[in-house]
Amino acid sequence: MNEPVKHLMIDIETLGTSGGAKILSVAATPFSNPWGVTIEKHEPFYEKINSKSYALNEGWYEDEGTVEWWAGQSEDARSEAFSGTREPESVMVELAAFITELNPATVWAKGFMDTTMLEWAFKKYGIKTPWHYRAPRCLRTVLKTFGSELDCGSHYLNEAGHVPHNPVHDNDYQIAQLEELFTYTRLVLE
Template sequence: MSMELNAAIDIETLDRAPTAVVLSIGCAVFNRAGGILGTFHRVLSKLEQHRVGRTVGVDTLAWWKEQDEQARVLLTTPGDSVSGALHDLRHFLDSHAVAGVYGYGADFDNATVRSLAQTFGVDEPWHYRKNRCGRTVVALAGDRIALPERVGTHHNALDDAIFQARHIAAALNALNTEN
């Protein structure tokens, strides 16, 4: 079994476009056994992002109103500096020497974090060659894997990242791939 570490990243946003206001970023570093070896979570300043033109979707706002109260608290939580959080995420990923960063969708989580970094003029938190799609890996594994137990709050970026890390690890093992 490979000893490489990977990371699963999840974000909560106010739009479905890569230019979305990002409410929070969650990240879980995992090994092939599905063990979680480190976590990162930041709630980001919405005001800071509004000021630079990040987008908000009316349909996404309506969707948030239908979510559990534990998830909706994110809408009113003051956030950290976006640049500072992105620097911290880069340091977190570098400190674990991750081989790949898996988003749950080829064109959303990773692309939105990249867009956010570009908007704020900071280095991307990981090299583009480390981009991975968790949904693709899980789909390829198909019915050879079972869903891991879901704990925490749905639409909490860290809880979702941990779930996705365990799901992706199971898929990688079923496919017997390196990363």
């Protein structure tokens, strides 16, 4: 890395949409913008969790509607999401250590669901949230506010190997959207 990482894009795949839903996979992709709007991505953190490894009666749940939604996704997406072998607590400990070491100024996600659900999981396992409370940023809000007329990052979706709902691929797409938006609007990512 040529300069310290200032930003992090997070994406998770889950079996629900609020705190306590089982997390299937998580990716955290560090990125920086050493030359203004050109974004430099760094090696991501990526782990898949075994959905059967969540302890019973500890507040974790599976939402029936989300389970049905997964049934309608591609075989590649389902295979990736449900092939986890890791225990959730160990993944959360490793994720927190990864983020703490980076100490990003901003933590981006497409909506606040991902960061909120991770904060719930960290609290559940007695882990300090590894980002400052002012660090979360919502990519969806920025896109709706400044890029409603743009089709930011859509070229990335057509690249070979992109699997929707793979958190690493989704992070790459979301970072491409952010970079393209900042290029067109001349906004500066700080």
